[in-house]
Amino acid sequence: MFKRRKPRSTLAHMGRWLYPRGGWWRAILYMVHRLRRLPDPAYKISRGIAAGVFTSFTPLFGLHFLVAAGLAWLMGGNIVAALLATFVGNPITFPVIAGVSVGLGSKLLGQDHPLPLDETFDAFSRVSVELWTNANALLTGGSVEFDGLDLFMSRVFLPYLVGGIIPGVLAGLAAYAISRPVIAAYQKSRIKRLKKKFEKQRRAAQTSAARRLKKEATDG
Template identity: 75%
Template sequence: MAAIGRALYPRGGWWRAARYMVYRLRRLPDPAYKISRGIAAGVFTSFTPLFGLHFFIAAGLAWIMGGNVVASLLATFVGNPVTFPVIAGASVELGARLLGQDHALPLNATFDAFSRVSVELWSNLKGVLTGRPVVWTGFEHFFSNVFMPYLVGGVLIGTVAGVASYLMSRPVISAYQKARIKRLKKKFEKQRRIAQEAAAKRMKKEARDG
């Protein structure tokens, strides 16, 4: 139960987790455009129903796009237990409409279908290993009424969210990097000036003592 609680509500809360993600993104050494491409890949991936594969998909997309892979992994944080109900509900609803289905499954039925098909997949995997019959009773319903609507709707919404995240993050990251470089230059100049003053004082002292 404690492990489940930490997964749903990390230590320090989601706000602290979000701040940590932003901190890590700010510390990445790549140019702003590469980091933003990685963020876009991660955000897009969070809208797909391929749970368990989000890290791999985000990293692959970032690599194809020439983006920062670490940024893509961090950006998958957009999909979390707090946002998944909104993401799943909107994706399934839009996908069902685009596929011409009369109505989308309610949110609780969508999550229940994912739970059932996961149990079925695990049971069939054990069946293959033990020789028991493999039965796909609920997979067809899941694929046509849940997975495909979620995939179609999620890809479209995820594309919009990914592009928006790129357009918003790039100027912010670029401005932060320029300000950070300026601060580092000021710090370096200050240290250099202090070192020069110390060296000058030491030379004057040596001249007096000599």
């Protein structure tokens, strides 16, 4: 009932991921708009944002929403804010995040030569295909092979995971420090606007009631 009449092709899905409908600027404005309308206090929203930003520095692609929501829950932050903040990890920023994380992780793990960025993304693609093929093999009774998984775990996933912790924590703390005063100021300003609007409506109602009573007294 709710499916598209003409299913979107794989290429179209990739295009939407790389360039959302309306462009990245519209996507950013939508995220900011959603954050502004969250009802929680500023500190809870900022904790959620920090959780989402940190999650963007992990190699757990496909699980970012779950990880961000779990971290936000543990931190007492807003889960919706955490989900929205994972937008920090996008096709524009992932090359920088992956390059920094894999390079730093390789040094921390004592690996002399970290994989180049193109080989890192190629490794993710190859292991994804391998996992998908093995999943189908389990259902069809075929042979399961993990030829590239060991290399992927040692040279890509583990360095990415270890190396992403430090910049992820720093980025999360920066996001918290920047967003909390901004959100708090916006919420205070919004409360003032709502109070002024309510007061204006109250005065208008009182004036209207006074005129009605005056008219009734004159007619009587």
